[in-house]
Amino acid sequence: MSxxxxxxxxxxxxxxxxxxxxxxxxxxxxxxxxxxxYRYAYWLCKDKHVAxxxxxxxxxxxxxxxDSLKDEKAAKSWLITILRRENARRFERKQFDLVDIDEPGxxxxxxxxxxxxxxxxxxxxxxxxxxxxxxxxLQVIGGFSGEEISQILELNxxxxxxxxxxARNQIKEQLDSSxxxxxxxxx
Numbered sequence: 499m500s501x502x503x504x505x506x507x508x509x510x511x512x513x514x515x516x517x518x519x520x521x522x523x524x525x526x527x528x529x530x531x532x533x534x535x536y537r538y539a540y541w542l543c544k545d546k547h548v549a550x551x552x553x554x555x556x557x558x559x560x561x562x563x564x565d566s567l568k569d570e571k572a573a574k575s576w577l578i579t580i581l582r583r584e585n586a587r588r589f590e591r592k593q594f595d596l597v598d599i600d601e602p603g604x605x606x607x608x609x610x611x612x613x614x615x616x617x618x619x620x621x622x623x624x625x626x627x628x629x630x631x632x633x634x635x636l637q638v639i640g641g642f643s644g645e646e647i648s649q650i651l652e653l654n655x656x657x658x659x660x661x662x663x664x665a666r667n668q669i670k671e672q673l674d675s676s677x678x679x680x681x682x683x684x685x
Contacts, residue, residue, distance in 0.1 A: 524564050528557055531577050534640065538578060541635060542585050552588075556581040575646045578636075582650065622672045623665075630665035633658050 535556055539549035559580050560567075567576055623631060636642045636650060644662070648655040 520564055524561055527560065527564075527567075527573050527577065531574050532557075534574065535577055535581055538635075538640060539581055539585070541639065542582075543588075548588075552581055552584050555584045559584065572649075575642065575650050578640070578642075579650050579652075618676075619669070622669050625672070626665055626668055630661050630668065633661045634665040637662060 532553065535553045536549055539552040539556075540546065543549055543552065556577060560577055563580075567573060623634060626634065633647050633651065636647045637644075642650065644655055644659050647653075647662075648658045651658065
């Protein structure tokens with residue numbers, strides 16, 4: 499009996515190379531999309547520490563499932579989908595006490611300061627129902643196409659396009675009603 503037989507089988511070098519390629523592939527994905535993941539996580543939860551935890555859990559799940567990613571072009575939407583599911587798991591584990599709070603109106607739009615206008619717009623987007631808010635956010639901030647959004651949200655592309663159209667119309671209506679109530683006209 500040889501020494502190799504008595505010590506057990508040695509891992510073939512192609513398996514070692516495969517493991518190294520897998521790790522390099524994972525590390526390049528994390529480097530490329532970490533900021534986008536964090537930005538989206540923060541948008542979902544509005545808490546820096548929770549967003550960091552969500553990204554960490556997303557990366558852990560991505561590592562475990564990296565072999566299931568067949569198309570590198572789909573990596574960003576694949577990671578965003580994992581993150582969305584991780585966020586949903588957060589709510590499966592917790593039960594929240596809901597409190598009804600009256601929110602004062604935001605009339606910052608009449609200020610010509612670009613920062614105030616951007617804040618007003620963000621506030622209006624956040625007032626949309628989640629079914630309209632999320633696709634709009636993914637398109638505007640994430641830069642995703644309608645097709646990619648449909649994959650991420652697991653919806654028909656036509657449904658996504660309809661929701662994007664309705665979201666923009668709702669924001670336009672909010673803009674128009676805010677302008678009318680403040681005596682501002684758009685030509």
